[in-house]
Every structure is written in C-alpha cells, then in structure tokens.
Amino acid sequence: DVTLINLFEVPPGREAETLEAWGAARTFLSGEPGYIDTTLHRALDPEARYTFINVAHWESAEDFTRAIRRMHAAGVFPQIEGVVINPALYRAMRRDGAE
Amino acid sequence: DVTLINLFEVPPGREAETLEAWGAARTFLSGEPGYIDTTLHRALDPEARYTFINVAHWESAEDFTRAIRRMHAAGVFPQIEGVVINPALYRAMRRDGAE
Numbered sequence: 001d002v003t004l005i006n007l008f009e010v011p012p013g014r015e016a017e018t019l020e021a022w023g024a025a026r027t028f029l030s031g032e033p034g035y036i037d038t039t040l041h042r043a044l045d046p047e048a049r050y051t052f053i054n055v056a057h058w059e060s061a062e063d064f065t066r067a068i069r070r071m072h073a074a075g076v077f078p079q080i081e082g083v084v085i086n087p088a089l090y091r092a093m094r095r096d097g098a099e
Numbered sequence: 100d101v102t103l104i105n106l107f108e109v110p111p112g113r114e115a116e117t118l119e120a121w122g123a124a125r126t127f128l129s130g131e132p133g134y135i136d137t138t139l140h141r142a143l144d145p146e147a148r149y150t151f152i153n154v155a156h157w158e159s160a161e162d163f164t165r166a167i168r169r170m171h172a173a174g175v176f177p178q179i180e181g182v183v184i185n186p187a188l189y190r191a192m193r194r195d196g197a198e
Contacts, residue, residue, distance in 0.1 A: 003140050005152050007106075026195055041102050041189035044160060048187045053104050055154060061143060088147045090140035096125055 001036060002061050003090045008052035011082040015051065018083050022054065025077045029056075032070065034063020050086075061089050100135060101160050102189045107151035110181040114150065117182050121153065124176045128155075131169065133162020149185075160188050 010018050022040060029035055038056035058064040068087075071077055109117050121139060128134055137155035157163040167186075170176055 002143065005140065023193075026193075030195060038193075038195050039191050040193040041104065042192045044101065044188045044190060049185070050187070052192075053189060086148070088149070089143045090152060091143060092138050093141045093151075094122075094125070094137075094139040096129060096137050 001057050001059055002064065003092055004038075004054070004056040004058060004064055005088060005090055006054040006056075007050040007086040008054070009049065009084040009086070010051040014080055014083055017080050018052065021077055021080060022052070025071060028071050028074065028076045029067050032063070032067035034059035035067065064089065100156050100158055101163065102191055103137075103153070103155040103157060103163055104187060104189055105153040105155075106149040106185040107153070108148065108183040108185070109150040113179055113182055116179050117151065120176055120179060121151070124170060127170050127173065127175045128166050131162070131166035133158035134166065163188065 008018060008022075019040075026038055026040075030038070036057035036059065038054060041053045041055065043051050043053075058067075107117060107121075118139075125137055125139075129137070135156035135158065137153060140152045140154065142150055142152075157166075
C-alpha cells in the first residue's frame with residue numbers, strides 16, 4: 001500500500017472551516033475503492049508551520065489519484081482562502097517498535 | 100500519546116547518509132522511556148519537497164523532548180550538509196477507516 005501525507009498550512013481563524021472541509025473529503029474518499037484508513041493530526045504548537053497533517057493509507061497510488069480526481073469533480077473539497085494543502089504520496093520504508 | 104512528524108529535506112545524493120543517521124537515531128531513541136514506534140516513509144516522487152517523513156509515537160511530549168536532548172548530547176544524529184529536518188509534535192484528532 002501507499003501512504004498519503006498531506007500537510008495543511010492554515011492561517012489563524014481558518015481551522016474550523018478546514019476541519020469541516022476535511023471531514024467532507026474523508027466521507028467522500030472513505031467510500032472510494034482502495035481506501036484503507038486516515039488519521040488527522042493537529043500540531044501541539046499553534047505556531048507550527050503545518051497546523052494539520054493528514055496521514056492516510058491506500059491500496060495503490062492509482063486508487064488514490066482516481067479518488068481525488070472524482071472528489072474534485074464532485075466539488076467536495078472547496079478551496080478555503082489562505083489555506084494551502086501539500087499532498088504527496090509516500091511508501092513506508094522502515095517500521096520499528098512495539099507494534 | 101503524541102505523534103512526532105519529522106519532515107526531511109534532503110539534497111540529491113545525500114539520501115544514504117540521511118538513512119544511516121536516521122537508523123542510528125532510531126536505535127538510540129527506541130531504548131528511551133516513552134518510545135512506542137516509528138515508521139520512516141520515502142516519497143514516491145523524487146521531486147517531492149520532503150524526501151523522507153518519519154512518523155513516530157511517544158507516550159508524552161516530555162518523554163520525546165528528554166530523549167531528543169539525550170540523543171543530541173550523545174552526538175548520535177550528526178548534522179549532514181544540506182539536510183534540513185523539520186520535527187514537530189502532533190496529536191491524532193480524527194481516526195477513521197478499516198482499523
């Protein structure tokens with residue numbers, strides 16, 4: 001599988017809107033083929049560059065790309081003023097620890 | 100628990116050194132109180148801004164901060180020319196999916 005790591009730059013005061021849009025996107029994407037799971041993280045430091053980081057798992061890069069295209073076509077994840085998203089696909093290389 | 104997400108900016112040709120340093124850091128940190136697990140991810144796109152992203156879990160922010168201080172004191176994670184690390188602590192907010 002592949003890991004989607006999306007870094008959210010969110011100006012002060014836009015957190016609630018961003019969370020709402022993220023929730024709508026998750027609802028749409030979780031119904032798409034190849035979706036596995038997703039976890040949204042919030043920075044402990046309010047000054048952090050990336051206020052939210054989403055880490056999601058998909059069966060394949062193709063599944064993810066197709067689902068995102070369908071999501072945008074359905075207009076589910078609106079652009080929010082000042083919010084910059086930085087999605088990129090990764091592959092887990094080294095895993096270690098108590099799992 | 101808390102999630103450490105560390106974003107690695109790695110100039111071309113420095114990947115192997117960075118992986119070696121990451122491996123040494125993981126060996127040190129995995130022996131520290133409060134360590135849970137860690138997963139290193141590599142970008143599928145070689146042009147990605149962050150070549151590696153490490154996602155680790157710790158019992159608490161204090162455990163993590165103490166362990167990092169001890170690691171640097173032991174000189175385990177040397178500075179590699181051109182490599183920029185961007186560590187920040189997060190808390191998982193929303194979890195969803197097949198788990």
